[in-house]
Amino acid sequence: MPFALKQKSVLPGFGLTLGFTLAYLTLIVLIPLAGLFVKTAGLSWDQFANAVLSPRVLAAYRLSFGAALIGAGVNAVFGLIVAWVLVRYRFPGRRVIDALVDLPFALPTAVAGITLTALFSKNGWIGGLLEPLGVKVAYTPLGVVVALTFVGLPFVVRTLQPVLQDIDPEIEEAAASLGAGRFQTFLRVLFPAFFPALATGFALAFARGVGEYGSVVFIAGNMPMRTEIAPLLIVTKLEQYDYAGATAVAVVLLVISFALLLAINALQGVTRRREEA
């Protein structure tokens, strides 16, 4: 039946569950999101360009994307180390630490925001140590990077862990018995095997960082042109009843996020195919 919507099945409930799924999806997600695009279509080109290309907005985009990129990079390096250590080594407290990796998912962003600010401000536990060295974190772009590193932390670890776990020890044994040193085996055999997962984790952390709001606004200081992130600019414009401006800034952010989502899906497809192969 090449043209049938669904293939035959003896199980009941297809119409009911798919119907409910589509109706609920349309009401809660699709119509509200469509509203954003309808609103954008109602803007004149000048309105849109003025909102999106103003220096303040460009600075905010640059900060949001730049800090998210650095945060994701830090997480790619340390996330790999953490995932490697958790999967390959046994040491006391490993299980507790493994569970704790998800803290940034579970901790409300506002709590993370005020806590990181307290830690990194000049009277804080960490800020107090950095201040004499001339390093300021709170209320600087570096603070934004710290917050985005925190929220992105679980992504790389959690995408890498199952892949590292599933690497067949035999391929490492084969490399070793063929005379490869440990570092060579890592670089030439293991790295290519887990690279798609590392890239997926990086992309997920980056995508999350670009849109992040709660954990950043407290530590950033929110100075226009310097420490103001794009999502905050949307809030600011809304508070000034500049709906057109808020919409324009939002739609650019949203389109980029969707593009990232598609890229991530493609990457995950690569990972899955490798696992099956």
Next chain:
Amino acid sequence: MAVGAPLHQEIAHAPFGGGFSRTQALEEPALVRRVLIGLALVFLGLFLGLPLAAVFVNAFSSGVGVFVAAITEHDARSAIGLTLLVAAISVPLNTLFGVAAAWAIAKFDFRGKSTLITLIDLPFAVSPVISGLIFVLLFGLQGFFGRWLAEHNVRIIFAIPGIVLATTFITFPFVARELIPLMEEQGTDEEEAAVSLGAGGWQVFRRITLSNIRFGMLFGVVLLNARAMGEFGAVSVVSGHVRGYTNTMPLHVEILYNEYQTSAAFAVASLLALLALVTLVLKTLLEWKMRRRGAAG
């Protein structure tokens, strides 16, 4: 080959990595191992351990009296109540949706399935602030339905319905995303057997599917609930910050913090941190349960 075979065996079975093969060929030198473990611990200590400790230390920094006062005063209690109310609406709705979507997607083959899965994932790709904005554009005073709503005296934005809507949007995919792969893996054999033995649809679902997916479902619900109670950005845009009325716990934390009532802010924040810890414990327990089930089945 004659040399290769015993070497291979030795690699696979050498006890405690004592032999040449295991330590040198399959494991990093002890020094490298220690450095890597050290780096991981320092990184996690800095980004997870210290923040977690700081929440509780700051919460009690002005004494137990201030802590108790901060979490029992009127505005705090109404914030806690609102947070619980919003979760009590969003969590069941999205759970019901997740189960229905997973049933349709995992148990049947139809066209457009992968598109549907991508659409279900959409809210995860939307910035929290934009998740609030879209509802302001629909229901705010200048929004598409704003005038009509105002004429009929219905408030959605800067009122509780808006907070519920934004939270439901943000937490939309959690249960579906957990259940779709789980139910796909379980296949349809058990359900089909039950149907062929004469069981009705509801009976099949309740007796077979639900018992197979209950840990996965709980797992999704735990994560969904944590996000619903902790959401800040989306809720902040639609709430209007009316004290004692539209403030959820995270918004209450923000207000206290901005008013320089730092200890009080951290007191309320510590309740949310406690929720996060409970979430992590439940999540770990459920993962353990599911792994045991997977190993047994």
